[in-house]
Amino acid sequence: MQRFVLSHPYLLSSEDLSVEDVSLIFERTRFFENNSSKKDVYDDLKGYTVALAFFEPSTRTKFSFELATKRLGGECISFSTTSSSMTKGESLIDTLHTLEAMDVQIFIVRHSASGVPLLLQRNTSKIIVNAGDGRHEHPTQALLDSYTIFKHFGYLENLKVAIVGDLLHSRVARSNYLLLKKLGALVGLCGPGTLLPKFHNSWNVTVFSDIDKVIEWADAIILLRLQNERMASGLVPSVSEFAKFFGLTYERISRKPELVVLHPGPVNYGIELEYEVANLPNVLIQTQVTHGVYVRMALLSLLAKTYEFRRLR
Amino acid sequence: MQRFVLSHPYLLSSEDLSVEDVSLIFERTRFFENNSSKKDVYDDLKGYTVALAFFEPSTRTKFSFELATKRLGGECISFSTTSSSMTKGESLIDTLHTLEAMDVQIFIVRHSASGVPLLLQRNTSKIIVNAGDGRHEHPTQALLDSYTIFKHFGYLENLKVAIVGDLLHSRVARSNYLLLKKLGALVGLCGPGTLLPKFHNSWNVTVFSDIDKVIEWADAIILLRLQNERMASGLVPSVSEFAKFFGLTYERISRKPELVVLHPGPVNYGIELEYEVANLPNVLIQTQVTHGVYVRMALLSLLAKTYEFRRLR
Amino acid sequence: MQRFVLSHPYLLSSEDLSVEDVSLIFERTRFFENNSSKKDVYDDLKGYTVALAFFEPSTRTKFSFELATKRLGGECISFSTTSSSMTKGESLIDTLHTLEAMDVQIFIVRHSASGVPLLLQRNTSKIIVNAGDGRHEHPTQALLDSYTIFKHFGYLENLKVAIVGDLLHSRVARSNYLLLKKLGALVGLCGPGTLLPKFHNSWNVTVFSDIDKVIEWADAIILLRLQNERMASGLVPSVSEFAKFFGLTYERISRKPELVVLHPGPVNYGIELEYEVANLPNVLIQTQVTHGVYVRMALLSLLAKTYEFRRLR
Structure with a gap:
């Protein structure tokens, strides 16, 4: 039955x-x-x-x-x-x-x-x-992210999915990490050293120190929102510094237009994501909301x- | 008709x-x-x-x-x-x-x-x-309280119901007093002298100076919420003093487990009522909400x- | 079709x-x-x-x-x-x-x-x-005002409708002016010189300097709410001064009881309108709300x- x-x-x-x-x-x-x-x-x-x-x-x-x-x-x-x-x-x-x-x-x-x-x-x-x-945790966000990726590719098994940004403070990151691993995806993490969870060594993940390497590796990336509080806390030297190493620019995405991009919203344009990127066909932020x-x-x-x-x- | x-x-x-x-x-x-x-x-x-x-x-x-x-x-x-x-x-x-x-x-x-x-x-x-x-007044609270007591005992006529606490400031007390009298119950009042309505002499009620005597007398008691404002106003010497003479402790209710207890909520635990009392079978606070x-x-x-x-x- | x-x-x-x-x-x-x-x-x-x-x-x-x-x-x-x-x-x-x-x-x-x-x-x-x-603008207010006037008279063509009060800051005035003109009404304006729109000369309207002349002229008047901010801003010398020249008093309306009066609400009684005026049969403020x-x-x-x-x- x-x-x-x-x-x-x-x-x-x-x-x-x-x-x-x-x-x-x-x-x-x-x-x-x-x-x-x-x-x-x-x-x-x-x-x-x-x-x-x-x-x-x-x-x-x-x-x-x-x-x-x-x-x-x-x-x-x-x-x-x-x-x-x-x-x-x-x-x-x-x-x-x-x-x-x-x-x-x-x-x-x-x-x-x-x-x-x-x-x-x-x-x-x-x-x-x-x-x-x-x-x-924020498990329904993880469900809708996984559903969005699954629907796009038709599978999750061995798909390379990277989570990028403030991993330390993010409930979205944790719920996504747990769900993606369970569903058989390969998970990559990328963010400033100050914003990596301490225990990430025990997680079975690949860690990347800048977004260019992640773009090369990943089939899909989930960008995290940089909380305003974090910007003020000293954990990020400056917002422009963060954007330089971890922001998804139009130039960067142009090198791999098939890359699928997710963001839980609301986006800080110019920080995690350049405004011009938001309307590209494989940037699925509105689709996530619908799903x-x-x-x-x-x-x-x-x-x-x-x-x-x-x-x- | x-x-x-x-x-x-x-x-x-x-x-x-x-x-x-x-x-x-x-x-x-x-x-x-x-x-x-x-x-x-x-x-x-x-x-x-x-x-x-x-x-x-x-x-x-x-x-x-x-x-x-x-x-x-x-x-x-x-x-x-x-x-x-x-x-x-x-x-x-x-x-x-x-x-x-x-x-x-x-x-x-x-x-x-x-x-x-x-x-x-x-x-x-x-x-x-x-x-x-x-x-x-708060007449729908009185209706639900009376309904809850009526349903428990099957009658209200000559039933002994006491209202305990800050009687002076309570709209719940006034509406309950009026409705219970109308429905034939015998009403008792119990609270600090500073918190008794001035005109209670003209009401046809029994007044009790401490909760032990009320417990002995009553079939059901309605505990009133002590408003935070009152605690600060000097009308009550101290919260622990109030709880000592008018709070329903586990020890007190154990002497008469058949006593029916109501409270309009939200409860100040440790003041009107000890936390342990709340889950006893004849403490009908959740039932009141449902009714x-x-x-x-x-x-x-x-x-x-x-x-x-x-x-x- | x-x-x-x-x-x-x-x-x-x-x-x-x-x-x-x-x-x-x-x-x-x-x-x-x-x-x-x-x-x-x-x-x-x-x-x-x-x-x-x-x-x-x-x-x-x-x-x-x-x-x-x-x-x-x-x-x-x-x-x-x-x-x-x-x-x-x-x-x-x-x-x-x-x-x-x-x-x-x-x-x-x-x-x-x-x-x-x-x-x-x-x-x-x-x-x-x-x-x-x-x-x-506030176009649905204009629609309900026009509907109310139209329903009362049965037509709008060549009907004389005056808008009275703080014309400069009012979105209600602007939307009403535009809609009434479109529907063929003759529009009059009346308010303190400091509260007249600068461009009213180019509007095809009659301007009145006090409410008595407007009452004489109009079939219907729309009173505007005097915003509290305006009273404090120096654009109106004093509230009682405003009421004296532009307020609809019982005495004034008594001279022309067939005059239809509208107000978008909430009314400042004693300023735009005397309290006694509000319940007269041709004062359609509640009807506006219903419509x-x-x-x-x-x-x-x-x-x-x-x-x-x-x-x-």
């Missing part, structure tokens, strides 16, 4: 996903993508209420989950620290239990502190999805199925 | 409700509760637009009304002072009339000033629901019926 | 509208108005997602568009600069492209800078609606049709 549920009724880390889970998610993503022009409203989340708990500002991830929920027939409730009574000092776990008691079944959580989604998952039987926690909605529809749909399946057992 | 509408097409105070009104509301609440697993979307509010006008931060009450509205098929619009043009100095009554002109029929109002819901009701023929006004949605569905459904009935007469 | 689409799949300025466009919009507005009691939900925007991008605080315009969208079966997403990652320095155009990639098809934009809607329209093939940009929702439903419905029609060609 074919599996139709995921290993877990939550997603905190790329490590929660088996290869079979990813296959299921990609298959369902493809279905939603293929039927997108029909403007259908699905009923996968009919009767479900999804809490969008974004404790950090967000445009694309929050709207992506919101649209995914609504297109599956679910209801959203949104809250921010400023408008909710979290200002009264109400704890996160109390708020979780309160919403649970109101029959909210899915919690999409973004928080500046690593581990908040795990803390919540330990305290509930409901569905928790990590939408980015501190420097830890993001379908991947999250697929994920939420399968998590709800997994949750129901376990409840009935 | 059986009544099927309420006495008034609004709810500003527990005093607006007759005993028959409460029966109607509880009956409909029970219906929604019994059918909750079906994930039905009802159409009691189809074509209705509900304005959530929360001028104080709130998590549970706001979401409770929002979910109640959506599960009845109604539309919500939310506004806060910061994002609306109330910052332009637009008056509350002007905003009321503006939304009325847009065919908004139900206004759920929370405000730090006592009397704001009454002010609005005097200026409209639409439905106004008080979701907490200053130190005045809150059903009670508000019932209320909104009946208010809409009452409004239509009066309009057609 | 009768036309059933608009000249453009966007609305940035009253100048984008032909006389035939306005006829189409008014006809559809009338349809929605006539069927308003039925509480129907239409499907004109089924499958459409509308972004409400209000970068200035707003109550009436934002809710008007939100309700119009929902009553047409569309989904809304709202964002403000504070909660979105615009705080990360993400540019407006990037945000536009991100939402476009998520299949958002309609953007309702309010911004303090003139020209922002035009900038966005130049960068997208999706539908942009100007909901007020700086001192430039606002129907006009915006008509506009969004026709823009969506126009967009589809062009896409299929």
Whole structure:
């Protein structure tokens, strides 16, 4: 019998996903993508209420989950620290239990502190999805990145994918690294020595010291956003210095136009990427955003199925 | 002929409700509760637009009304002072009339000033629901508390219910006192002398000076939240002093495990209630939250019926 | 064959509208108005997602568009600069492209800078609606004002309509002037010399130096809101001075009770308008609000049709 549920009724880390889970998610993503022009409203989340708990500002991830929920027939409730009574000092776990008691079944959580989604998952039987926690993980970004690369090439096995930029502080880098390795890709890392994770030696990766070597090696590269905070912190000598060694210029990409380029957005133009590069055919930043909605529809749909399946057992 | 509408097409105070009104509301609440697993979307509010006008931060009450509205098929619009043009100095009554002109029929109002819901009701023929006004009233909290106690015991007549804590400043206390008396319960009050309402002598209540005596007397107790402001105001000598005489400890509840405990939330653990107490079977804080949605569905459904009935007469 | 689409799949300025466009919009507005009691939900925007991008605080315009969208079966997403990652320095155009990639098809934009809607329209093939940009234009306000006057009189041709107040800074004045001229009305202007647009000599208008002369001349007057900023800027000697020469008092309107009065709201009572005037039968401020929702439903419905029609060609 074919599996139709995921290993877990939550997603905190790329490590929660088996290869079979990813296959299921990609298959369902493809279905939603293929039927997108029909403007259908699905009923996968009919009767479900999804809490969008974004404790950090967000445009694309929050709207992506919101649209995914609504297109599956679910209801959203949104809250921010400023408008909710979290200002009264109400704890996160109390708020979780309160919403649970109101029959909210899915919690999409973004928080500046690593581990908040795990803390919540330990305290509930409901569905928790990590939408980015501190420097830890952002697994739905990794899913949509892998889906985008997979769809472009038709495979991931032994494909050379490099992650470029501030690897040390990036939750996108960590989730992508874990997922790409699991799916059989060869992973390369490239960034300033001050921004390499300390433990990268134990990771089975190739490390590159400048972007030209990475471009030569890679089939696809994922550029990371350089956070403003980092620029001010002394870890990067100067922004122009960073751009010189690690920025993707028009001149650089011209040498290998077949190279596939991803970026989680929002882009700092002139730093990670020259403005002229953004509209080249193999620069898939807009495609990533489009896939993001379908991947999250697929994920939420399968998590709800997994949750129901376990409840009935 | 059986009544099927309420006495008034609004709810500003527990005093607006007759005993028959409460029966109607509880009956409909029970219906929604019994059918909750079906994930039905009802159409009691189809074509209705509900304005959530929360001028104080709130998590549970706001979401409770929002979910109640959506599960009845109604539309919500939310506004806060910061994002609306109330910052332009637009008056509350002007905003009321503006939304009325847009065919908004139900206004759920929370405000730090006592009397704001009454002010609005005097200026409209639409439905106004008080979701907490200053130190005045919070009648839907009283409805859900009474429903929770009623459901547990099967009756309210002559049941001994105590309200414990900062009685002076609490809109929850006032609304509960009024509703419980109306429904035939015997009401006890317990709190520091500085936090007793001045006029409690004229209320037909028993007053207790410490929580041990209340526990002995009561069948159910409603703990009130000690507001942070109060702690700083000099009305309470110290938080630990308050907790010593009025906090529900594990040791205290162990002497009478059948005692039913309610709290409107969010709880200040270690002050009104020890953390260990929260998960005991007769501590119904989560149940109150769950009932809150059903009670508000019932209320909104009946208010809409009452409004239509009066309009057609 | 009768036309059933608009000249453009966007609305940035009253100048984008032909006389035939306005006829189409008014006809559809009338349809929605006539069927308003039925509480129907239409499907004109089924499958459409509308972004409400209000970068200035707003109550009436934002809710008007939100309700119009929902009553047409569309989904809304709202964002403000504070909660979105615009705080990360993400540019407006990037945000536009991100939402476009998520299949958002309609953007309702309010911004303090003139020209922002035009900038966005130049960068997208999706539908942009100007909901007020700086001192430039507010074309849907003009549509609802013209509809309100047209409905009252049954015609606009040669009708005398005066715009009174701070003409210099008003986007409402500009959009109304352009639309009223196009529809054949005779336009009068009245305001302090310091608040007259410099180029009014080239406009084909009659200028009046005080409100008494305007009242005598006009069939209908549109009062403008005096912005608080203006009062502080020295352009108006004093608020009471302004009210004395340009405020509509009860005494003044009593001399011509058949005069039709409009105001975009929120009103500064005692400045543009005495409180007692607001409830007179020919003061149509609440009617404007009601018409606002129907006009915006008509506009969004026709823009969506126009967009589809062009896409299929």
